[in-house]
Amino acid sequence: MTDSISRADLATLASTPLTGARMRQDDAPGNWFEAFASAWGKALDDQAARIEQKSNLIANEGGDNPSQITMLTAEAMKMSFLANSSHSSIDSVSKALETMARKQ
Secondary structure, eight states, X not given: OOTTSOHHHHHXXXXXXXXXXXXXXXXXXXXXXXXXXXXXXXXXXXXXXXHHHHHHHHHHSSOOSHHHHHHHHHHHHXXXXXXXXXXXXXXXXXXXXXXXXXXX
C-alpha cells in the first residue's frame, strides 16, 4: 500500500457518501459499496427482463421452436453466471472491507 493512502483512508472511502449529479435520485446508494451492489442488481434485473421477453415469445407468440428455446436457455445460463459473479464480487469486497476495518 502506498504511503499516501492509509488503511484509515480506505475505510473512510468505503463509507463515504456518493455525491454529484448522477447520484441525485431518491433511491440513490449512499456510498460506493451500495452503488456497486446496485449496479449488480441492475444488471440482474436487465437479464431477468430478457429472459421474461424470450419466455413470453415462446409461451404467447408461438415461438416454441428449437432455436428460440435454445436462446431462452442461453439467457437463463447467462443469468446464472451473472448471479454467481455478483455474489462472489460483493462477498469478496465486503470481506476485504471487513478485514480493513479490523486492522485499523
